[in-house]
Amino acid sequence: MGWLSLSSTAIFGCLLALRRRPIEPFEPRWMWLSTLVAMGCIAGLGIGSCLFAVLLWTGAASRATVVAENIGLLLLAVLALRKLPPAAAQEPQRERRGSKAPWILPVCGLLAIVFLLSGWWFTTAASPHGDWDAFSIWNLRAKFLAGGGDSWRHAVSTGLQAHHLGASHPDYPLLLSGLIAQSWLASGRVDVAVPAAIGLVYALALVALTAGSIAWLRDEKAAWVGLLLLSGSELFASQIASQYADIPLACYVLATVALLAGAVERPAVTALIWAGLLAALGAWTKNEGLVFLLLAAIWCGWRAGRSSLFAFLAGAAPVLALVLFFKSWVAPATAGLFPKTLAEAFGKLSDPQRAWMILRAYATTLWELGPWWAHPIVLALIWVWAAGRVEPARRRQLAVAALPLAMLAADFMVYMVTVADLNWHLGTSVNRLWLQVWPSLVMSLLLLARPGTAQEAAPAGRPQVRRPAGRGGASARRIRR
């Protein structure tokens, strides 16, 4: 029953994405479908968590109501299935941007995913309860939420902090804990495989979203490069089995950033509504997600215009209302990590030693993204050099890089004023804050690269599929040179 609970919400989201497409079809078709499935899956899981929170707060959460909710979502999914747009095969073929990726990229990409899976397996088999924050925050709170009766209130109790600063965080949003608890409540037992599996699903969704968003905005070759850069990042690989909320948040951040990048060229109401929904689900995942939602709304109004902002906010509204309700009435007002007076804050802000410590921690995290001989930023720059810089007409999309960078700037300010020991605070969180935006940065880096044309790299003498008239491969190469 627990697995049915998770899969029904994920299937609901997938079919919703296929019914109300955030992204119009692109080539290769399977990458488009995997992007929709990943986007729909994380949206469905997030919506399932929101519905579970409503059941909890109304006192209606029980095994029966959770199962009924899941069946309701499945029925909605079946209805969506009946109204799906024409099957992919019936749709007109779209021009492929760039030639097919050379075989080495997909082969290495698929093997890299196998290594990610094996790393997850080794770690999960040895530490099934996840890393520190998993058993002290996310899975612990899930136990309270699934405990029955009023025990869910313990998950948002100030008593949860005990006397340990930074322990258990009763004010954190409930997406991840709610998802786990929903499954545990439906199955009637605490199954440690559930949080591990959720972690893996989000990690795979993140890989698919990274590749898919780059394929959509650039081309297939760059998509495989993006997938490889993410999979080769130690920062990402080391966190998949941790069962933390940072990879889910990275998913929501990346999906939003990709949809907003697409909206720069072609604002589409459906895509913007999806962007709002996914950004709001990020706010339901972690407190940093609330900051991201605010930044994304500002960016949307600034770069895409007022009507786009309205569409974005319309998508965000239902989940944002839930988050605001949670923050205002359910979650306790904890002491937090911020100074109590302005004077204290200014004192910390004007301390250059603190700024230097944070910059050093940022630089170390950047350096440790991967081994020096395969550093993802160096590899990304090699790719951009090889592909050439994107044509000026498409450089407007690069403005989305402002979003992950602004997130890092906001994190910098939080570190500047934190009342916690700065060394401890940096040591326990800075790499995960980078992880939240790292896939978006990978995508932004690869947006610097020029997408290939269908003709380029065509082996001499071999005819190109769907070659537009008058744009031969050889002449395209001559123009490029």
Added chain:
Amino acid sequence: MGMTSAVRLRVAGAIVGILSLAAAFRSAEIAKVLARDSPDPYRIESALARFAPLAARLPRGAVVGYLSDLPPGDRATLAFLQAQYALAPCLLVAVASNDPPELAVGNFIEAQNPAQLAAAQGYVVEADFGRGLFLLRRRASR
């Protein structure tokens, strides 16, 4: 003579592919070594086994006091979080409050005389589960 863009892309693709794949392999190897050398580093499985008999005696979802002999620090924090995770959905709270809970957990790792420690906080031992683990009940006020 410079490389054509197609050759350049193939070379760059090969570099990115092979090096990223090697990095992903390295990450999997690190995970394998860590899993072999330090499985379950916070000893959650053994904590679950240790606390299981006590968990069965607690009312589901109750607020329960927590007493320990460990001085504040990383070790005390881990001991508390192990207990909290193992005993959830019961909520563990510090007993040094005006309204101490009826039941408390005594997690005494090093103490020679746990009953004395419990008594100092107004509790008596209700059950001894061995290995420094006790169920405590608040002493009836006179």
